[in-house]
Structure formats: C-alpha cells, structure tokens
Amino acid sequence: MKPSTTPRTAGRALPLLLAALLPLAGCGIPETGVVEAGEPATGVLDPGTAPSPSRAQPTPVPVAAVPLFFVEDGALVSVTRAVPGATDPGTVVLMLFKGPDEQERERGLTTELPLAVAAPTVRVDGASVTVLLPRGTGSLSDTAVDQLACTVAAARLRQDPVLDRA
Template sequence: MKGSRLTAPLVGLAAALTLTACGVPPTGVIEAGEPASGMFSPAPRPTAPVVVSLYFLRDGDPTAYPRELEEPADLGAVVGRLFGGPTASEAETATTALPRLKRALDVTAGGDAVSVQLPDGLAPLSQPAMLQLACTVARASTSFAALPADPEPGGTSTASPAEAQRPPAYTSVRVLGDGWTMTQSADACPGLP
C-alpha cells in the first residue's frame, strides 16, 4: 500500500517535468480572428441553356433539329448528343445514320477542323453520317462565343473586340476510327453560310 501512494506523486512529477522540458512557454489566450467555421465551397453558378442544332436525316437529307442543352455547352457535349440519336418526338420525322454511343467521345478542335475519336471496333461511317456530323459541328461552332484572344505581355489584346468575340468557324470534321480516318466538309450543309 505504501508503494502505490509514493508512485502516484512520482508519475505526476515526471509528467510535469516532461511537459516543461519540451520548451513550450506557457501563454494566455491569443486572439487570432474568427473561429474556424469549416470548409466553404461557393455554389456553382447556374448556366443559361443553349439551343444548338443537331442534324438528323429527314427523308435522307440532313436537317437541323433545335435542341436545348442545360449542361455547359461545348462541342464535345453537342457531338455526344448527336451520337445519342433523335429524341422520341424528333424520331417522328428524323432518323440517324450514326451509331448510337452512350459513352463520351474524344472531341478536339484545331484550325478549321474538329476531330472525333470513335471507340475501337466501329466500321467507317457512311457519307450521310459524316454529313450529319459535319453540319452539326459547323452549326454548333457558331453558337458558342470564342474565348478572348491571349493578351500580349503588356496586357493588351492582339485582336479587336469584334474578332475576340467571333466564334471559331469549324468547316470540316475528321473522324478517327480503328485503323481508318475520314474527313467531311460542311460545304454541302443546308442553311450554313
């Protein structure tokens, strides 16, 4: 019994010596602003819907069908919707020569052409399918505002305000498949300048 009464004060003294030996001086309350309130993430800004024209076939001819896109509109989203085929109401008058694809495609733009990489195993597209794709891309590219031109080192833009707002004009589409490549111009698209 005598040993346990002596052990408790010695353990307390050892703990006190250990804490004071670490070199942290005692301090009072330090005022350092407002208390932490957790992580803050700004709410995403709602985007305004954009109406684009998807070209489906009506009696074998490419025809524009307006479609409203809620998500951020870009060429990849537009091409994805085109490959999704016509809606039930559009299917009353529209067909498609494009294969129905559910997954996202790799869509890139450069110069005056848009490239679409298809999944492996698909056969080359037909001429009506290529025309659907070229017309949709050409029309959609005029629906989106272009990014402003890169400023010069001094901070001034190299383009006039009208040029900075002009959307890029994609006049052809290149489709890359499993061992094949096809290119289609939008020159034969109805309703395009």
C-alpha cells in the same frame, strides 16, 4: 580497463541519443515566420447557433440552343435542342450519337450514325475540330459524315462566335 555497459545503462542512453538526433532529422524545409495571406476568416458562429440561410436569389442556369443534324427522307435537317449550361463540341457530339429523342422520332427524324458504345473523343484547335470515333465503330455513310460535320461545325461556331468558319 574499459567501463562495461549494462543493458540497463544502454536503455537509458538510447532515449537521450534519439532526443539529441531529432533536430537533425528535419525534412529539409526551412523555418519561416508568419506569412500574410489575405484577410482573416470571418463569420465564425458562437457555439450553439445555427447558420441562417442565404437570402440571395439563386442564379438561373443559362439555357443553350444546340443545333443537331438528323436525317429526314434522306436529307439533313437541323433540330435545335435547349440544354441547360454551356455546351462544348464534345457534349454536342455525344448528344448527336444518342440519336433523335422521342419527339424527333415521331416527326420522322432518324440518324445514320451508329449507336456509340463509348463517347467519341473531340479535340478543338482554333477553327479545326477533330472527332475520333471509338474503336469498333464501323465505317460511316456519306450522310452520317455530313451529320457529324455539320453538327460539329455549328457547335464550334456557337462556342466561339468570333470564328467565321469551322
């Protein structure tokens, strides 16, 4: 005759069964020992003390001179803008599409590029730069194409001075 299990006996056996199966349910990552990964952390403060401010002088952000080509009396004119930080051709193209600033407009500079609804996509491959205009941008006049080409070429040559052309 088979011994009968009562719900009470089964209730006690279940936790034992789960405890026995738990080591078998690992995630498959092998056990490792201590892994050396450099020097131990330093600078731990005692409880209740505040960190002191750094006495090091902040490093100034470099200013880059960025040439943009706008239009004055139908001819291209190079304007140099000073911008903080490094500039890549994509950033320069976006600046160009925003058009002349207030001072440049007062000087009579204009643009033939349309206002960009979205940022153009700029891809650089060696000396070659490809500018993909956002969908919905109308066709560009010859002067607008020249504005874009001259600005992109100047930006690429500033980015990589080793190039002799872009």
